[in-house]
Amino acid sequence: EVQLVESGGGLVQPGGSLRLSCAVSGFSFSDHYMEWVRQAPGKGLEWVGRSRDKASGYSTEYAASVKGRFTIARDDSMNSLYLQMNSLKTEDTAVYYCARIVGATTGSDYWGQGTLVTVSS
Amino acid sequence: QTVVTQEPSLTVSPGGTVTLTCASSTGAVTSGYYPNWFQQKPGQAPRPLIYSTTNKHSWTPARFSGSLLGGKAALTLSGVQPEDEADYYCLLYYSGPWVFGGGTKLTVL
Numbered sequence: 001e002v003q004l005v006e007s008g009g010g011l012v013q014p015g016g017s018l019r020l021s022c023a024v025s026g027f028s029f030s031d032h033y034m035e036w037v038r039q040a041p042g043k044g045l046e047w048v049g050r051s052r053d054k055a056s057g058y059s060t061e062y063a064a065s066v067k068g069r070f071t072i073a074r075d076d077s078m079n080s081l082y083l084q085m086n087s088l089k090t091e092d093t094a095v096y097y098c099a100r101i102v103g104a105t106t107g108s109d110y111w112g113q114g115t116l117v118t119v120s121s
Numbered sequence: 122q123t124v125v126t127q128e129p130s131l132t133v134s135p136g137g138t139v140t141l142t143c144a145s146s147t148g149a150v151t152s153g154y155y156p157n158w159f160q161q162k163p164g165q166a167p168r169p170l171i172y173s174t175t176n177k178h179s180w181t182p183a184r185f186s187g188s189l190l191g192g193k194a195a196l197t198l199s200g201v202q203p204e205d206e207a208d209y210y211c212l213l214y215y216s217g218p219w220v221f222g223g224g225t226k227l228t229v230l
Contacts, residue, residue: 044224107157
């Protein structure tokens with residue numbers, strides 16, 4: 001059974017940092033692209049970024065709103081995806097979801113339940 | 122900045138048919154945008170329904186179908202059920218980043 005479990009959310013002050021984790025099981029993690037999507041309270045979905053698979057050199061893409069502040073990393077030995085978030089702003093407050101990608105130019109299939117990040121003083 | 126536009130809200134009667142659309146500020150949506158569609162119910166994570174314009178996931182009910190319509194991506198629900206009441210989001214590929222539409226709130230009434 002494919003499972004994705006996010007963790008690491010919480011309350012952080014503006015300008016601070018936080019690292020989210022996504023632990024996966026039930027599939028060959030290194031063979032899949034993975035991505036992060038977020039949803040601010042009461043708002044729509046926002047694509048955050050994507051990590052390609054081992055065959056594609058683990059390259060990454062980011063939304064303009066987070067580029068230069070957020071970094072996606074992965075540890076295939078731990079079957080885990082990470083989102084390092086620096087220079088956090090109040091507008092980064094959201095539920096953050098990780099998702100497995102079906103293929104190189106396709107979308108996602110399995111999602112986690114999300115972890116809430118609150119950026120506030 | 123690229124904007125993906127969906128109808129903010131639609132209402133459909135049970136058993137009816139409704140089409141949701143997804144437009145790009147850059148021009149006509151083609152298969153090269155690999156349109157995806159997601160359903161989200163309150164308090165739940167989004168559930169993928171359609172990928173690469175027309176392809177269904179194993180769990181996608183047969184009444185959902187994806188297409189291109191008049192320069193937009195489209196999601197059609199035929200024989201709408203009460204449990205289809207939800208928010209629906211499209212997602213388009215822009216040769217690197219992906220962008221979600223603002224979502225459509227579908228009411229079954």
